[in-house]
Amino acid sequence: MQKIFSFPFITVLISCAVVLPAFAQSTPSEFAELSLHELFETSIADKSAINKADSRWSLAYNVKSAQFRGYLDGDAKRADSQVLWQGQGEQRTQQNFPILPTVIDQQVHVLSVGYSVNDDWRVHVSLPYISQSTDHISIVPGYENFTIDTDGTGDGVISVSHRLVATTEDVWWFTIGTSLPTGSIDETGDTPRAAGDQQLPYTMQLGSGTYDFPLEFSYQSLGKHDFSLSMSAMVRTGKNDRDYRLGNSYGISGNYNFQLTPTLKPYLGMAYQYRSAIHGQDDEIIVDGAFVYPASITNPHLYGGKKVSAELGIRWQFSEFYAISAEFSKPIYQHLNGPQPKENYRTGLRLSRLM
């Protein structure tokens, strides 16, 4: 059996458990919320954190969903009937396939734990649980309509955020992390390729299979206009056990927040994302012959593209420490390496305990 907790690991862990609390600091948030009378009663000799809001931990639960429906080749729409190869009588090309995913539904539950080391440094760990379902049509007898489902843990992420600049007008943060290959890339299901379960295409896998590095620069204006901007990237490295690597992605997004009431903040936003195609190929999901890709989602070149989305959301801080936010986004422009299923919409619901 693989030895998970080696002696050096446990030693380092225990050392950190002893050392970190000794460096624990009280945050400005805690002090900013103290009333005059609370200040008057606070002893400077008291080594413990102030009574109020003394937790440095944060917890967030995020439910996200996305739906993909219809096809784009570049920014041109392709009807399902154009992408589905109808069999003998119609010319087979690299642009049509005997199997066609029609609707892809994804749902991700993400549990995140954060720790604020001090005002300038934060550490986050998150683990997603993914469930997804893809409806297909095909010309293969017995598989005219079928659905494949997969679910399980996705790739966990550990990240560190550092506050670069903080003034009364704005704040800059930089985040770097590691996405761990904890999600499966060996999901199987019953496809028309053969009898029984076979390896599923890239979209139905739960992880990347590689160690990846998420990066983000974010800016928040705290002045008269409350808005935030961020630049992010997911840089993927190496190749996984199946000899491929998902494409890197790069994004820019911005939100403008409106203060409806002191606790209710609706926002509008725009996001641009570029994602490159998959590098390498999983040879287990291709077939023999002149046309090796039975479905568009088995072709690694038919992934990635550019996308501009409009977002709207609302954040409600319903108690001193807890907030809930809901978000909906829809692409207003997509240019995909196609034919490729296009994104229809995304939703998000987040419950968080504030730091």
Next chain:
Amino acid sequence: MSWVRIIYCFKRTFLFFLLLAPLSLSAQELPKERKLKAAYLLNFTKYLTWPEGKINDRETAFRLCVNSDPSFFAFMQALVVKYNQSNAERKIALSHVNNAKHCHMAYLQTPVESFLPQITRAVIVLESLDVQQSNSAIRFYTQANKVRFEFDLVQLANVQVKASSELLKLARIAGK
């Protein structure tokens, strides 16, 4: 994907990130006494009243000026950010005394030139009784391990600022 694999991956990465820990821990901690003084400053802005027109329509932000070491200024800055997030109507603008055009309140850890034009009409708050600064209206001191403050009502009247009775109840009045 088994739980063994998940834990194994997290373990490898956790060890890597431990290398970053010393960086974050090197940040200088401000003593609690000074943090409390910074929090008091925020509260003073709520319990002191400036004459009409002093915080004029053109510039609604309350100007808090500080002459201190960088660690206190950074903490004060973080406090003001937090305050401004929940006080949309009247924001506080923080600046160094030397960089300000005018100040409503000036907090001094060390003395400055008394006739600086930006502080001539400001409520001057001293970090301790040891700071030798004329025209100060509020001075912090410690008593029984608690931060206390004394008010010089004459100086406060000179700058036409009124203190609420709630604030005065907690203050030691200088000269009494």
